[in-house]
Amino acid sequence: MTHPLRLGVNIDHVATVRNARGGDTPDPVRAAELAVRGGADGITAHLREDRRHITDADIARLSAALAVPLNLEMAATEEMLGIALRHRPHAACIVPEKREERTTEGGLDAAGQHNVLAPMVRELAGANIRVSLFIEPSAEQVAAAVALRAPVVELHTGRYAELEGDAQVEELRRLTDAAALAAKNGIEVHMGHGLTFDNVAPVAAIPQVRELNIGHFLVGEAIFVGLEESVRRMKGLMESAR
Numbered sequence: 001m002t003h004p005l006r007l008g009v010n011i012d013h014v015a016t017v018r019n020a021r022g023g024d025t026p027d028p029v030r031a032a033e034l035a036v037r038g039g040a041d042g043i044t045a046h047l048r049e050d051r052r053h054i055t056d057a058d059i060a061r062l063s064a065a066l067a068v069p070l071n072l073e074m075a076a077t078e079e080m081l082g083i084a085l086r087h088r089p090h091a092a093c094i095v096p097e098k099r100e101e102r103t104t105e106g107g108l109d110a111a112g113q114h115n116v117l118a119p120m121v122r123e124l125a126g127a128n129i130r131v132s133l134f135i136e137p138s139a140e141q142v143a144a145a146v147a148l149r150a151p152v153v154e155l156h157t158g159r160y161a162e163l164e165g166d167a168q169v170e171e172l173r174r175l176t177d178a179a180a181l182a183a184k185n186g187i188e189v190h191m192g193h194g195l196t197f198d199n200v201a202p203v204a205a206i207p208q209v210r211e212l213n214i215g216h217f218l219v220g221e222a223i224f225v226g227l228e229e230s231v232r233r234m235k236g237l238m239e240s241a242r
């Protein structure tokens with residue numbers, strides 16, 4: 001059975017533009033509302049340790065204002081766990097962070113960080129927060145998510161987005177295989193990072209995928225057509241691919 005495919009719109013880079021001048025505009029909350037009008041099923045926001053874009057105040061305002069689920073992306077730290085437990089978003093996605101990175105460069109090493117992640121997953125789940133692990137599309141990392149009893153994985157599509165030709169086809173096969181393995185083990189499958197109008201369809205066509213999280217491209221496209229329209233077009237491409 002092919003489930004309906006949800007779109008989570010990541011509004012990090014609305015905050016990037018806002019922070020460029022240190023003012024209040026463009027407002028990420030207004031962006032979230034426009035994304036929802038365009039068909040977003042949820043909003044994703046990454047509160048990075050360095051607060052380079054989304055801030056603690058943004059998370060508080062989004063938590064109060066959103067009519068759709070908030071997916072908080074967070075590093076596996078005590079600080080971020082405390083913030084998540086305080087705001088209790090619908091979902092929390094644990095992602096790797098490296099200070100010097102320009103953007104997320106890969107998935108969480110769930111296999112190598114089992115002992116760090118296990119109590120965090122338990123505490124978030126105990127607070128009725130749907131926990132997701134942002135991992136590479138590999139059997140090892142899917143097995144680690146099973147061992148951690150994570151209800152959701154988000155498979156990293158950044159490599160797929162960067163590759164071309166046969167290498168991209170091979171990465172799509174890795175994503176397809178990892179999605180099937182995760183679903184077979186009762187884990188809900190999401191995907192995200194680097195997805196665009198041009199590359200989303202083959203990912204959206206993977207039957208086990210329940211949610212795509214897309215941000216940077218949509219915010220960039222919004223400069224030309226507006227965020228509501230860029231979200232609407234992405235949603236249409238996702239629905240046509242199913």
Ligand SMILES: CC(=O)[C@@H](O)[C@H](O)COP(=O)(O)O
Nearest residue numbers: 010012046095103104192193
């Ligand atoms: C985890 C992921 O792929 C993105 O959602 C993440 O937010 C990327 O970090 P930046 O938004 O800072 O590029």
Ligand SMILES: NCC(=O)COP(=O)(O)O
Nearest residue numbers: 010192193194213215216
């Ligand atoms: N987890 C992926 C996400 O939220 C958005 O990633 P991107 O589309 O900004 O690359």
